[in-house]
Amino acid sequence: MAFSRGRIPGHTISVMERWDAIVVGAGPAGCAAACDLASAGRAVLLLDRAEFPRHKACAGGLTRKSLRALRYSVASVTRETISAIVVEKRRGEAATLASRTPVCALTVREELDDFCLRRTIEAGAQFARIGPIVAIDASGDGVAIETPERRHHARFLVGADGVHSRVRQLVHGDCPLWLRRGFALEAEVRTGDDGDGDLVFDLAGARQGYGWIFPKRDHVNVGLYTESAEERLDRPRLLAYIRQRFGDARVGRITGQFLGFGAENAPAAEGRTFLVGDAGGFADPLTGEGIYGAIASGQAAAAAIDGELCGSVAAHRTFARRTAQLRKDLLLSASGARWFYGNLDLGYRALTAPVFRGAVINAYANGTKIAGLANAIRRFARAFAASA
Numbered sequence: 001m002a003f004s005r006g007r008i009p010g011h012t013i014s015v016m017e018r019w020d021a022i023v024v025g026a027g028p029a030g031c032a033a034a035c036d037l038a039s040a041g042r043a044v045l046l047l048d049r050a051e052f053p054r055h056k057a058c059a060g061g062l063t064r065k066s067l068r069a070l071r072y073s074v075a076s077v078t079r080e081t082i083s084a085i086v087v088e089k090r091r092g093e094a095a096t097l098a099s100r101t102p103v104c105a106l107t108v109r110e111e112l113d114d115f116c117l118r119r120t121i122e123a124g125a126q127f128a129r130i131g132p133i134v135a136i137d138a139s140g141d142g143v144a145i146e147t148p149e150r151r152h153h154a155r156f157l158v159g160a161d162g163v164h165s166r167v168r169q170l171v172h173g174d175c176p177l178w179l180r181r182g183f184a185l186e187a188e189v190r191t192g193d194d195g196d197g198d199l200v201f202d203l204a205g206a207r208q209g210y211g212w213i214f215p216k217r218d219h220v221n222v223g224l225y226t227e228s229a230e231e232r233l234d235r236p237r238l239l240a241y242i243r244q245r246f247g248d249a250r251v252g253r254i255t256g257q258f259l260g261f262g263a264e265n266a267p268a269a270e271g272r273t274f275l276v277g278d279a280g281g282f283a284d285p286l287t288g289e290g291i292y293g294a295i296a297s298g299q300a301a302a303a304a305i306d307g308e309l310c311g312s313v314a315a316h317r318t319f320a321r322r323t324a325q326l327r328k329d330l331l332l333s334a335s336g337a338r339w340f341y342g343n344l345d346l347g348y349r350a351l352t353a354p355v356f357r358g359a360v361i362n363a364y365a366n367g368t369k370i371a372g373l374a375n376a377i378r379r380f381a382r383a384f385a386a387s388a
């Protein structure tokens, strides 16, 4: 399906006493959940406060595992396909990790999310824009969600409304203890050439994180990421970083956002409400990648809801089982991140050791237990340090 521009109309919501599921948030997590539910024939209402296409601060990198998880091809909104990654420890000290097959597709989030929402509507989900959510009532055998315009009823509710989730706030309180936040900010940079250079992760860009350069055909996306609450990343700092790398290049809109971590520590889901994507803390603190966790957790919620509606296992049990591996990986990733960013010299040497390069890039692309790999690297680096 070709990418087509133009506003996605919020539909007049059909008269429905009670939906099978309401999904709040039409980003990758919400579209993944709503698409699977609609494809399974469920009555699903997808709500967002934004008019699409809408901007989202994001570098738009989709690793191989995200591409595999999606139910449809996103080739028509892919700007570049990447088979090699340059990891810089500092300017002048870098290693290239190459793969025989593409590891990552680079998209522009505005285009990607618009495309995914259109596919989700085609699958049968109803989409509507809403005003602020003022109340959620999750007592009883269903869920009611109230906006100034009306009250919607459903058997289940999926909170896919991003890192500052209103659903999470209303169901679990302001900031549950398990939730942690990272931060990243990014800009579109026009360099004069056509933006088809290397994909770079610069470990000197930010403490407990990195700087990145993602080529997007007609521009490069440049940003800074940290998983630490102490590292301050702001607009002047990103501008200085861009100047240092690209001189007087033209810099477009700069936007930043938090990322939601901590799903590994969240209590097992219960009841009829599920938090997915950044709302549920499914972003990966080691890499800053959140789209995969969003898709996988959204699909897990859909399978769980559909399962209970079919009369099998309670949805919250299926959700816990279906996200178990993901949460285990995030736990390892969190400890991998603490070690890696705390031991950058060793980490860099281990990450770029010729013996590891193929495994590292494939683990990044496939998610074949990237955190497990980080632990293997940690063991290798300790042995390496002991023998030095």
Ligand SMILES: Cc1cc2nc3c(=O)[nH]c(=O)nc-3n(C[C@H](O)[C@H](O)[C@H](O)COP(=O)(O)OP(=O)(O)OC[C@H]3O[C@@H](n4cnc5c(N)ncnc54)[C@H](O)[C@@H]3O)c2cc1C
Pocket: 024, 025, 026, 027, 028, 029, 030, 047, 048, 049, 050, 056, 057, 058, 059, 060, 061, 062, 130, 132, 133, 160, 161, 162, 163, 165, 166, 167, 183, 184, 185, 186, 223, 255, 256, 257, 258, 259, 260, 276, 277, 278, 279, 283, 288, 289, 290, 291, 292, 294
């Ligand atoms: C600068 C930056 C760069 C990043 N780069 C990458 C990358 O290259 N690759 C990657 O995998 N991850 C990246 N991430 C992480 C990734 O962007 C997120 O993890 C991902 O978008 C989470 O998806 P989501 O669907 O959970 O939430 P979101 O994408 O945030 O979508 C949430 C949706 O909910 C809607 N919403 C919010 N509140 C309400 C409300 N009250 N009512 C109704 N609707 C609401 C929003 O309008 C939005 O459409 C990056 C993050 C940042 C900040």
